[in-house]
Amino acid sequence: MSRGLTLYHNVVSAYHAMARRPADLPDEDEPKDRVLHTRIPESLEDAIKSKARRLRIPVSNLVRNVLEQTFQLVEDVVGDGLEIASTARRVAARVRQAATGVGSQAAGIYGWQELILNRDERCGHCGVELDRGARACRSLSDRPDAAPVFLCPVCVAEVGKG
Ligand SMILES: [Zn+2]
Numbered sequence: 001m002s003r004g005l006t007l008y009h010n011v012v013s014a015y016h017a018m019a020r021r022p023a024d025l026p027d028e029d030e031p032k033d034r035v036l037h038t039r040i041p042e043s044l045e046d047a048i049k050s051k052a053r054r055l056r057i058p059v060s061n062l063v064r065n066v067l068e069q070t071f072q073l074v075e076d077v078v079g080d081g082l083e084i085a086s087t088a089r090r091v092a093a094r095v096r097q098a099a100t101g102v103g104s105q106a107a108g109i110y111g112w113q114e115l116i117l118n119r120d121e122r123c124g125h126c127g128v129e130l131d132r133g134a135r136a137c138r139s140l141s142d143r144p145d146a147a148p149v150f151l152c153p154v155c156v157a158e159v160g161k162g
């Protein structure tokens with residue numbers, strides 16, 4: 001194998017399994033988490049690892065989040081084949097905006113507080129499932145009666161980029 005070009009990279013979903021409570025263990029007939037092996041360039045591995053370090057989440061979590069979001073994007077695009085470009089733009093804008101932009105500021109959100117979830121939630125943006133025990137960010141709002149919004153680490157990293 002030509003060193004430097006490719007690296008055998010394991011994507012392990014053990015973290016996902018460990019984050020579950022015993023009560024949440026899958027039924028006998030529910031498929032268990034799988035381990036996916038894939039060959040990726042060393043540069044991509046470096047990029048993924050440094051991104052995960054910045055977000056302070058396990059590499060496997062980051063990879064899973066990105067895959068889930070990508071497939072959601074693909075479903076959105078396929079559902080509206082004639083408007084692929086505008087759908088992609090819309091989804092990208094939605095990710096930037098809801099997390100960061102004018103929308104959240106209009107809702108009185110002045111900050112995002114990192115926390116460890118004590119219940120299952122969904123990212124208020126991309127909709128990725130956030131398991132109990134996962135890191136997430138909760139909105140802090142000027143409005144005391146505002147329902148909290150939760151963001152996954154990937155979406156909260158978009159804050160300020162919009
Ligand atoms: Zn998200």
